[in-house]
Amino acid sequence: MDEKFLKPYDPTETEPRIYAQWEQSGFFNPDTCIAAGAAKPDAPTFSIVLPPPNVTGRLHMGHALMLAVEDTLVRFKRMQGFRTLWLPGTDHAAIATQSVVEKKLKKEEGRSRHDLGREELLKRVEAFATESHDTIVKQLKTMGASLDWSRETFTLDEARNKAVRTVFKQMYDAGLIYRGLRIVNWDPKGQTTISDDEIVYEERTAKLYTFRYSKDFPIPVATTRPETKVGDVAVAVHPDDTRYQQYVGKEYDAVFCDVPIHINVVADKDVDPEFGTGAVGVTPAHSKIDWEIAERHNLSHENIVINEYAKMTVPGRLEGKKTTEARELVIEWLKSEGLLEKEEDTRQNIATAERTGGIIEPLPKLQWWIAVNKEIPGRGKTLKELMLEPIERGEIRFVSEQFEKVYRHWIENLRDWCISRQIWYGHRIPVWYRGEEIAVGEAPEDEGWTQDEDTLDTWFSSGLWTFSTLGWPETTPDLSAYHPTDLIETGYDILFFWVARMILMTEFALGTVPFKTIYLHGLVRDAQGRKMSKSLGNNLDPLDIAAKFGADAARMALMVGNTPGTDMRISEDKIKGYKHFANKLWNITRFILERTEGVELAAEFTQADAAIRDELSALAKDVTADLEAYRIHLAAEKLYHFTWHRLADEILEESKPILLGEDAAARASRARLLRDTLDTLLKLLHPFMPFVTEEIWQRIPNQSEKLLMVAAWPR
RNA sequence: GGGCGAUUAGCUCAGUUGGUUAGAGCGCACGCUUCACACGCGUGAGGUCACAGGUUCGAAUCCUGUAUCGCCCACCA
Numbered sequence: 001m002d003e004k005f006l007k008p009y010d011p012t013e014t015e016p017r018i019y020a021q022w023e024q025s026g027f028f029n030p031d032t033c034i035a036a037g038a039a040k041p042d043a044p045t046f047s048i049v050l051p052p053p054n055v056t057g058r059l060h061m062g063h064a065l066m067l068a069v070e071d072t073l074v075r076f077k078r079m080q081g082f083r084t085l086w087l088p089g090t091d092h093a094a095i096a097t098q099s100v101v102e103k104k105l106k107k108e109e110g111r112s113r114h115d116l117g118r119e120e121l122l123k124r125v126e127a128f129a130t131e132s133h134d135t136i137v138k139q140l141k142t143m144g145a146s147l148d149w150s151r152e153t154f155t156l157d158e159a160r161n162k163a164v165r166t167v168f169k170q171m172y173d174a175g176l177i178y179r180g181l182r183i184v185n186w187d188p189k190g191q192t193t194i195s196d197d198e199i200v201y202e203e204r205t206a207k208l209y210t211f212r213y214s215k216d217f218p219i220p221v222a223t224t225r226p227e228t229k230v231g232d233v234a235v236a237v238h239p240d241d242t243r244y245q246q247y248v249g250k251e252y253d254a255v256f257c258d259v260p261i262h263i264n265v266v267a268d269k270d271v272d273p274e275f276g277t278g279a280v281g282v283t284p285a286h287s288k289i290d291w292e293i294a295e296r297h298n299l300s301h302e303n304i305v306i307n308e309y310a311k312m313t314v315p316g317r318l319e320g321k322k323t324t325e326a327r328e329l330v331i332e333w334l335k336s337e338g339l340l341e342k343e344e345d346t347r348q349n350i351a352t353a354e355r356t357g358g359i360i361e362p363l364p365k366l367q368w369w370i371a372v373n374k375e376i377p378g379r380g381k382t383l384k385e386l387m388l389e390p391i392e393r394g395e396i397r398f399v400s401e402q403f404e405k406v407y408r409h410w411i412e413n414l415r416d417w418c419i420s421r422q423i424w425y426g427h428r429i430p431v432w433y434r435g436e437e438i439a440v441g442e443a444p445e446d447e448g449w450t451q452d453e454d455t456l457d458t459w460f461s462s463g464l465w466t467f468s469t470l471g472w473p474e475t476t477p478d479l480s481a482y483h484p485t486d487l488i489e490t491g492y493d494i495l496f497f498w499v500a501r502m503i504l505m506t507e508f509a510l511g512t513v514p515f516k517t518i519y520l521h522g523l524v525r526d527a528q529g530r531k532m533s534k535s536l537g538n539n540l541d542p543l544d545i546a547a548k549f550g551a552d553a554a555r556m557a558l559m560v561g562n563t564p565g566t567d568m569r570i571s572e573d574k575i576k577g578y579k580h581f582a583n584k585l586w587n588i589t590r591f592i593l594e595r596t597e598g599v600e601l602a603a604e605f606t607q608a609d610a611a612i613r614d615e616l617s618a619l620a621k622d623v624t625a626d627l628e629a630y631r632i633h634l635a636a637e638k639l640y641h642f643t644w645h646r647l648a649d650e651i652l653e654e655s656k657p658i659l660l661g662e663d664a665a666a667r668a669s670r671a672r673l674l675r676d677t678l679d680t681l682l683k684l685l686h687p688f689m690p691f692v693t694e695e696i697w698q699r700i701p702n703q704s705e706k707l708l709m710v711a712a713w714p715r
Numbered sequence: 716g717g718g719c720g721a722u723u724a725g726c727u728c729a730g731u732u733g734g735u736u737a738g739a740g741c742g743c744a745c746g747c748u749u750c751a752c753a754c755g756c757g758u759g760a761g762g763u764c765a766c767a768g769g770u771u772c773g774a775a776u777c778c779u780g781u782a783u784c785g786c787c788c789a790c791c792a
Binding site: 005008009201208221222223224225236271272274275276279280281282283287289290346348349351402403405406409410413492493495496527529560561562563565566567568569571573574576577579580581582583584586587588589590591592593594595625626629631633634637640641645648649652656 | 717718719720721726727728729730731738739740741742750751752754755756785786787788789790791792
């Protein structure tokens with residue numbers, strides 16, 4: 001017996017060595033598996049694209065969970081003989097990455113992006129992205145991820161750029177991408193537009209003020225943002241509100257806090273007569289709803305009073321003031337003029353930007369949009385319909401069915417998607433202007449063209465991920481073999497951002513689904529159930545965890561008892577438990593090898609041993625069925641339980657007298673049973689705990705299959 | 716305001732299509748230097764499955780309602 005078994009299992013020494021061995025074997029690449037006979041050339045395929053981690057730093061435990069689940073499924077399928085592809089890549093994560101670099105720049109050098117300029121900033125961001133990428137790859141390998149590195153991609157590399165330009169052009173030609181002036185969510189801190197999905201609402205107490213524009217203005221108006229009232233063009237009331245009907249259609253002039261304003265009184269059904277005074281001051285340039293009201297009543301949109309830095313642009317005492325300062329000044333002025341009628345507390349949800357925390361300032365801006373409710377020429381359907389159909393037809397199914405309703409509900413309320421961003425890192429919008437002319441897709445060859453300054457929302461390129469990574473728009477063998485992919489596995493928090501956008505993009509560009517099954521995992525929280533975050537300092541780094549307990553232990557701890565779609569708690573104690581389990585398996589092996597060394601292995605089992613062999617076959621079947629149905633938590637728990645409490649506690653114990661006994665036939669049968677059981681169990685456990693099982697496997701004498709990772713799955 | 720989910724042992728959670736006596740890990744108590752393993756072994760305590768009705772031969776599981784907690788979406792000026 002290998003002397004190594006005399007000491008406890010040491011994952012830190014083992015894991016990097018084993019990973020190097022796997023990598024060297026080339027079996028992460030399905031082509032190598034075929035060449036080596038580990039998969040048949042015509043075997044069915046199984047493919048997953050790795051949800052590309054953002055190059056914003058390093059991986060956290062949520063990523064570790066994702067890797068554990070995906071690697072387990074991939075290894076399972078590979079051992080079953082599928083042509084299995086798990087394709088790695090990273091995401092440039094435009095806003096997220098640029099804002100990390102900008103923050104660093106500010107902190108370390110006290111400079112802004114404008115001090116550096118576009119080109120220099122991009123150099124900095126790219127350097128940072130490269131560094132992050134390398135860290136992330138190291139972490140992925142540490143977790144044991146059997147990714148095909150020969151096919152690695154990046155959302156911003158040349159091939160992916162090409163895919164982005166191609167889809168953009170196709171959508172533009174189909175009339176689905178358009179440029180339009182609308183109220184956008186402007187983040188004054190990040191100096192960019194963001195989409196509705198990037199908004200986080202924070203509940204706060206705010207003051208609701210009731211006032212009149214002037215002494216002779218007949219209708220009192222309630223507002224939480226008095227400073228915007230210098231931009232008002234109308235007062236809207238409900239059409240049935242008898243209090244105000246007599247004023248509808250009338251116009252008034254006033255000088256509001258040094259600013260001359262002209263107010264139309266209009267009737268609009270969107271006004272709630274119960275709220276405030278039942279009358280809304282309409283500020284078209286600084287409120288989405290007001291913009292719509294103004295459109296319905298042909299009122300001016302152009303009355304902009306706040307700029308991109310959230311400062312007032314009107315002449316007079318407010319000029320150049322921040323909105324918050326201006327608010328105070330307006331209240332002061334209202335009081336001094338005797339126009340303020342009431343001041344009360346109200347609860348308010350304030351819109352903030354997810355990445356920067358800046359308070360969103362609605363502003364009218366010329367932006368690029370994707371129309372989701374417009375019929376696609378030649379297809380008779382809208383993008384929204386394309387997003388719903390595969391779910392309805394059952395071509396895509398959710399592992400946790402509750403998400404189907406959530407998804408539908410989101411789609412039904414979907415509005416046009418704003419895809420342009422005023423940041424520099426990302427895919428530059430593939431549009432060029434020359435006077436009145438416009439060119440889309442590829443840069444024109446001739447002189448005088450200027451490219452659009454903006455970049456694309458990062459989710460535009462992520463939406464193409466399942467097929468851009470396989471070589472589209474070229475028709476590659478990979479694309480036809482591995483697309484649609486079998487599974488997408490990611491956190492439920494990016495169902496809308498990403499999963500929905502992949503369905504949209506793939507249905508549009510390829511007319512197929514991007515994947516057949518959606519497996520959404522929950523959040524990984526700390527032992528107290530809190531979100532892991534930098535500010536709380538309760539983050540666990542997969543690298544540290546692997547160094548302390550081994551990647552195998554981390555993987556098991558993340559999978560056992562964790563049902564898809566549900567948040568879980570993780571603690572070092574739990575992970576330690578599975579480190580012990582790896583050691584238990586190690587010692588089981590030691591026992592079996594020691595006690596069967598030199599014992600002749602029987603050809604036939606005794607009746608008792610045949611029963612145990614059947615029990616094991618039943619377990620194998622059970623685990624297989626669980627994995628095929630994505631019940632990973634159950635499979636893992638069953639294996640744990642069998643290994644420790646059936647095999648070690650019972651079978652090994654009752655084997656002791658048999659192996660030391662006089663009955664040679666029983667001894668030979670039991671020896672063979674134990675060796676067979678160990679082999680089978682190592683195979684069954686390998687997808688979950690790849691390192692320790694592989695290490696043991698290679699130290700068992702007379703092993704017929706060399707690498708456990710491509711050994712045949714028990715059937 | 717609309718939607719989704721949860722409530723099972725002290726704690727964290729499983730429990731697949733309704734089917735024996737409801738399980739695991741951790742923790743706890745007691746005892747073990749037993750020749751695979753103290754990263755261990757043995758024994759044990761601990762549950763009205765949130766509550767109230769209903770369906771059923773049978774309910775933690777299905778239905779209705781209530782309570783509490785959590786999350787998502789929308790958002791009132």
